[in-house]
Amino acid sequence: MAKNALQAQLLKAGLVDSKKAKKLNKQSQHAKRTGDTKSIEAKKALAAAQAKQREKDQLLNQEKQRALEEKTLTANIIQMIKQHQITDTQGEVTYQFVDDTKIKKIHITQKLYDQVVAGHVVIARLEDSYALLPRPLADRINEKQEGFVVVANDTSDSELAEDDPYAAYVIPDDLMW
Template sequence: MISLQEQLLKAGMVDKKKAKQLNQEKRKQVKQAKATGQVIVDESKEAAKRALAEKVERDRELNRQRQAEADKKAIKAQIIQLITLNKIDRRRGEIAYQFTDGKKIKKLYVDALLQTQLIKGVIALVKLRDGYELVPAAIADKIAQRDDSAVLVHNTKVSNDAVEEDDPYAAYQIPDDLMW
């Protein structure tokens, strides 16, 4: 194996006189250290160890980021698969069902049966890429476990039996089919 000094000489970066002088200084340092009992610290080896440790840490961080991206893609693929396999046909829709997607109000046409199922929470409305689909409530729960923002409308059953004592509107019933 060719030493670093020989490689530098071969490349012409150091001349023979300079290399000889560096060798003499190194021998003097080693001899002095042995005489006084000091431990010689090779700074280049320490710097190489630090650089290696930093590289390992950077590689670990990059691997963690790649794994997080892969997990995110896998979850997105699972959501798309759940929606496409379990979507409910809504081609016969003539009733406009309005809902919010972020800050925008959107409209989806459904039939009367689907509308009542949406209101009662039997089915839910989810976002699929740029469109919207209807899925059963159990599937919407599975989708919400993976990404809560994909489920746009999932009504839950609220018990009307528990009425507060001082509620001024307790005598007035709210209709279930209220449209906005």
């Protein structure tokens, strides 16, 4: 009693006897019920590969999400700067400052110049130009993301060391160069 055509042909040709055919039949049925060892190993390998791919995809998604959040934060900060920048800045006084390794200058009013020197107004980078911002806003921006504030003069003299021999000599920070 052969189950398939191949077994029937092998029996007719005399290459396999009926006992061996039954034994092979039982083995194949047993393998189907219990699961073939080769297929189990293949399934395990496939599951491991899928888990590794899922982990890789999750890491990639997290990286993309971080990049998107960073981009969103930068856009929000630029919008804050545009909304809250001091608009009436054109004047005849030149304020020079260092941005990266280059000396830059902006023309501002005397009142704004005094406020920048005192630390009440901050110079921030706005795309290709610079904007003047109130100090509290600049501090909030700097907490969220650094790199926008270019000039933020310190408002307190708490940095002076107590044992500094030159503490009595005041160095002016508003020199015109």
